[in-house]
Each structure stands twice: as C-alpha cells, then as structure tokens.
Amino acid sequence: MTPKQLFLTHQAQTTHFPLMMEMEKAEGNYLYDKAGKAYLDLISGISVSHLGHGNQRVKAAIKAQVDKHMHLMIYGEFVQNPQVMLCAELAKLLPENLNCTYLVNSGAEATDGALKLAKRVTGRAQILACKNAYHGSTHAALSLNSEEYYKQAFRPLLPGIDFIEFNNLTDVSKINEQTACIITEVIQGEAGYLPANLEFLQALRSRCNETGTLLIFDEIQSGMGKTGTLFAFEKYGIVPDILLLGKALGAGMPIGAFVSSKTNMNLLADAPILGHITTFGGHPVVAAAALAGIEELFRLNLLESVQKKEQLFRKLLIHPAICRITGTGLMLGIELDNFDNNLKVIQACMEQGLLTDWFLFANHKIRIAPPLTITFEEIEFASNVIVGQLNAVYA
Numbered sequence: 083m084t085p086k087q088l089f090l091t092h093q094a095q096t097t098h099f100p101l102m103m104e105m106e107k108a109e110g111n112y113l114y115d116k117a118g119k120a121y122l123d124l125i126s127g128i129s130v131s132h133l134g135h136g137n138q139r140v141k142a143a144i145k146a147q148v149d150k151h152m153h154l155m156i157y158g159e160f161v162q163n164p165q166v167m168l169c170a171e172l173a174k175l176l177p178e179n180l181n182c183t184y185l186v187n188s189g190a191e192a193t194d195g196a197l198k199l200a201k202r203v204t205g206r207a208q209i210l211a212c213k214n215a216y217h218g219s220t221h222a223a224l225s226l227n228s229e230e231y232y233k234q235a236f237r238p239l240l241p242g243i244d245f246i247e248f249n250n251l252t253d254v255s256k257i258n259e260q261t262a263c264i265i266t267e268v269i270q271g272e273a274g275y276l277p278a279n280l281e282f283l284q285a286l287r288s289r290c291n292e293t294g295t296l297l298i299f300d301e302i303q304s305g306m307g308k309t310g311t312l313f314a315f316e317k318y319g320i321v322p323d324i325l326l327l328g329k330a331l332g333a334g335m336p337i338g339a340f341v342s343s344k345t346n347m348n349l350l351a352d353a354p355i356l357g358h359i360t361t362f363g364g365h366p367v368v369a370a371a372a373l374a375g376i377e378e379l380f381r382l383n384l385l386e387s388v389q390k391k392e393q394l395f396r397k398l399l400i401h402p403a404i405c406r407i408t409g410t411g412l413m414l415g416i417e418l419d420n421f422d423n424n425l426k427v428i429q430a431c432m433e434q435g436l437l438t439d440w441f442l443f444a445n446h447k448i449r450i451a452p453p454l455t456i457t458f459e460e461i462e463f464a465s466n467v468i469v470g471q472l473n474a475v476y477a
C-alpha cells in the first residue's frame with residue numbers, strides 16, 4: 083500500500099476530507115512535498131512554527147539534551163535543568179503574580195489543569211467560558227465549547243459550565259460569588275481571529291476582583307509574539323490569575339503550560355496531595371526546545387516587525403470579495419461571503435504554492451498565521467496569490 087492508503091487505512095482520521103498532502107521536509111517559511119514543490123507556510127501548523135521550520139539553535143538544543151538525557155522521572159519530582167530554566171525564564175518574562183508554571187503536554191491539558199486549579203483555589207464549582215471559544219478537545223476542554231454540535235455525542239461532560247458572549251459587557255455580571263473562574267482567549271482563535279475589546283477585559287478583571295473569581299487567559303494560540311508583544315494580554319494592561327500557554331511555546335515540540343502564583347500552585351500539592359500529575363509534562367527535550375525557542379524569538383528580534391508585517395498584509399489584501407480582515411499582528415482572518423468560495427480560494431492558493439486554511443468556527447475566513455520570520459517579499463507573494471485567486475473564483 084502507498085503511504086496515502088496506509089494513512090487512510092491505519093491512521094485515525096478526524097474528517098472525511100483530510101488534506102492528504104505528503105510533505106517531505108520543511109525549512110524556514112516553506113514546506114516541500116515529495117515532488118520538491120515549495121509551499122509558503124501561512125498557517126504554521128496552526129500557530130506552532132512561529133520561528134519558521136528547522137531553526138538551527140532549537141535543533142541544536144534538542145540534540146544536546148537528547149545526548150544528556152531524555153525522560154528520567156514523572157513531572158515535578160527531580161530537579162531537571164531544562165524544565166527549571168524554562169519555568170524560571172517564564173517567571174522573568176511575566177508579571178509578578180504569574181511566577182509559577184506547571185508544564186504539561188498540550189493546550190487542552192493546560193486548560194484542564196487550570197480549571198482544576200481554579201476550583202481548588204476558590205473552593206467553587208461554577209465555571210464560565212465565552213461563546214465560540216476553543217480551549218481544546220479533551221472532556222474538560224470540550225465542556226467549554228459553546229457549540230452543541232461538537233458536544234452532543236460526548237455527554238455527559240463537565241457540569242456547572244455556563245457561557246457569556248465574548249466582548250459583551252452586560253454578560254460580565256453573570257460572574258458571581260459562586261464562580262470559580264472565567265476563561266477566555268484574548269484573541270478568539272477558531273472564531274476567526276477576533277480580538278477582545280479593552281473594556282471587556284477591564285470589566286472581567288474588575289468583576290473577578292469583586293467576586294473572588296479567577297480570571298484565566300488562554301494564550302495557547304496568541305502567545306509567543308504573534309500579536310507583536312510576547313503575550314497578547316500585555317497590550318491591554320490586564321493581568322490574569324492563570325495564563326495558558328501551548329503551541330508555539332514548544333518551538334515545534336509538544337508542550338502546554340498553566341501559569342499562576344506560587345501561592346495558588348502550592349495548593350495542587352495539598353488536599354489532595356498530587357492534585358495534578360503527569361508523566362511526561364515538561365519533557366526535558368521539549369523543555370530544552372522551548373527555552374531555545376524563547377531565546378531565538380528575542381535574538382532574532384521577531385516581535386519588532388510583526389506590526390509592519392500586519393500593515394503590509396492589510397495594504398495588499400484589497401479585493402471586493404473581502405468583506406473585512408479581522409485580527410491583529412500575524413493573526414489575521416480574511417472574511418469572504420461563504421465556505422464554498424473560501425474553499426475554492428484556499429485550494430487554488432495551494433496549487434500556487436501557498437498553504438492556508440480556514441477556521442473551526444469561521445469556515446468563510448482565510449487564515450493568515452505565518453511564522454513570524456515571514457519576509458516582506460513573501461508577504462507580497464502571498465497577498466498577490468490570494469488576490470489572484472480571489473479574481474479567479476469571483477470572476
């Protein structure tokens with residue numbers, strides 16, 4: 083059987099229409115298929131490869147750590163240099179109350195850990211989330227999904243979950259003395275890159291302060307520089323009680339993290355002991371990659387050009403079929419009139435060597451989330467291809 087047949091036969095599928103592209107290698111801002119055709123990457127493996135592919139220093143850090151040691155012990159028992167250095171680096175980069183990190187293996191695990199922490203800290207059971215948010219696909223994370231379509235087959239899910247409208251100030255009053263936490267993305271990702279309004283985050287913060295509720299920001303997708311600051315919440319001057327990280331944090335390796343105060347985190351070691359455990363969380367090789375990834379983000383000065391790159395996309399992406407472009411930094415969504423046309427444009431772009439996608443809850447939008455290393459020339463190429471394919475589809 084060919085790899086494609088084996089893929090369809092023996093590997094679990096998530097849709098009946100997978101992309102089925104067979105990539106041979108990836109380097110810089112490009113993926114290369116078996117025939118050697120190059121695809122400029124506008125999606126970064128869904129917001130993971132923010133340094134581009136195959137960063138030499140990240141690879142060197144991985145190789146060096148493999149030579150020292152791989153897995154030694156379950157998380158949180160041994161003092162392992164890459165984990166410790168990563169947690170210390172995050173504490174250095176984050177506000178004072180976010181000084182303690184729990185490393186896990188994925189974004190959904192970070193979500194799950196954060197919900198448990200909020201319950202443990204507050205002694206409360208009620209959880210609030212925003213409509214159209216995406217926090218992962220495990221049982222707990224799926225419970226935070228407001229779309230019944232995605233949940234109905236998997237009930238019962240977590241009880242005690244209610245939803246508020248993203249950016250709706252009136253809904254903020256649903257937070258009360260029974261609410262353990264409110265979780266929200268700072269830029270809603272799968273809803274098609276919709277940034278939070280400043281007033282909304284301010285209202286959440288002050289209502290949480292009034293009611294003793296923990297404010298959780300999910301920056302699994304928006305973190306690590308994609309909006310031009312290391313974390314999107316920095317732009318707003320609103321600090322959460324728990325921060326979720328994942329995706330690009332691992333610089334191409336699998337990781338997740340929930341970050342809070344040492345005082346909060348101490349409770350996970352108490353009543354019950356081992357309040358949250360993981361075997362592989364913060365795997366030394368992954369942690370070494372993450373640490374090197376943070377160093378590279380700053381060494382390459384990647385945050386500095388994000389806004390100019392956004393401006394160039396916005397300047398060049400002009401077409402009557404584009405209803406609007408949402409998002410900020412290098413998290414942009416090009417809104418078209420419907421999914422069918424969007425699919426045609428996306429497929430035509432692929433044929434022209436441009437890899438893009440739509441969004442889970444916004445299938446009429448084209449996803450623009452390239453590595454932060456994308457050059458101005460590549461943005462010109464990408465924009466020309468998109469406009470060219472819009473011309474063809476909407477002719």
Ligand code: PLP
Pocket residue numbers: 128188189190191193216217218219267271272300301302303304328329338
């Ligand atoms: N939170 C956000 C905002 C995400 O975009 C995602 C994944 O797309 C997740 C959580 C879940 O992360 P993972 O797929 O690593 O479990």
